Amino acid sequence: MKRAIAGAVLAGGQSRRFGRPKAFALHEGAPFFTWSVAALDPIADELYIVSHPSLVDEFRRQTDIPVLLDVERCRGCGPLAGLYTVMEQSRADWVFVLPCDMPYMRREVTERLASYIDPMFDAIVPLHGVRPEPLVALYHRRLRSVIAELLDAGERRMISLLDRARVRYVDAQQLAADETVWRNVNTEGEYR
Numbered sequence: 253m254k255r256a257i258a259g260a261v262l263a264g265g266q267s268r269r270f271g272r273p274k275a276f277a278l279h280e281g282a283p284f285f286t287w288s289v290a291a292l293d294p295i296a297d298e299l300y301i302v303s304h305p306s307l308v309d310e311f312r313r314q315t316d317i318p319v320l321l322d323v324e325r326c327r328g329c330g331p332l333a334g335l336y337t338v339m340e341q342s343r344a345d346w347v348f349v350l351p352c353d354m355p356y357m358r359r360e361v362t363e364r365l366a367s368y369i370d371p372m373f374d375a376i377v378p379l380h381g382v383r384p385e386p387l388v389a390l391y392h393r394r395l396r397s398v399i400a401e402l403l404d405a406g407e408r409r410m411i412s413l414l415d416r417a418r419v420r421y422v423d424a425q426q427l428a429a430d431e432t433v434w435r436n437v438n439t440e441g442e443y444r
């Protein structure tokens with residue numbers, strides 16, 4: 253049975269370290285967020301961008317993909333809020349999240365990670381040695397109530413969600429031969 257996947261580009265952060273909205277910074281001539289969209293598009297049955305009121309107009313100028321705002325009670329509460337918002341919006345079994353600041357990410361990686369989907373698990377997450385990569389991951393919608401509880405308790409860390417889920421960790425080396433794909437841009441220095 254085919255299991256629907258909603259692709260979600262998380263773009264509701266403040267880019268404080270970067271100094272301007274990093275979703276729109278250019279990599280090889282195209283805005284960062286479009287690289288995440290391109291990596292999700294082949295495997296996603298639906299696509300969403302989850303952002304912040306201050307960025308919505310610019311996203312709508314640049315793309316036709318639906319732009320959601322974090323649900324109000326946890327707006328701006330971090331990536332968990334974005335994940336929760338897509339689970340509220342979509343009926344898809346799985347939500348595949350990507351951040352908006354990983355412009356080297358490639359479809360080969362997302363396709364491979366999605367091939368590990370297994371209904372016995374709640375989340376499918378890459379692992380670098382002992383370090384998980386929770387923002388490049390698949391989450392089953394059955395986690396929605398767990399996420400709601402975390403957010404209501406003021407708990408924003410993705411790792412807290414992993415602690416409460418049955419996680420299928422996938423060795424990052426199985427997903428990409430080239431470590432570059434995991435590069436994430438937080439500062440102007442990393443950008444240059």
Ligand SMILES: Nc1nc2c(ncn2[C@@H]2O[C@H](COP(=O)(O)OP(=O)(O)OP(=O)(O)O)[C@@H](O)[C@H]2O)c(=O)[nH]1
Pocket residue numbers: 262263264265266267268269270302303322327328329330331333334335350351352353387438
């Ligand atoms: N939807 C949503 N996405 C978020 C939120 N906070 C962060 N993100 C996204 O999660 C990803 C990782 O966050 P960070 O790297 O910390 O990005 P950021 O928060 O914009 O940057 P800093 O302000 O420098 O921490 C980025 O793609 C952010 O846009 C939020 O409250 N809601």
Ligand SMILES: [Mg+2]
Pocket residue numbers: 265266
């Ligand atoms: Mg942040």
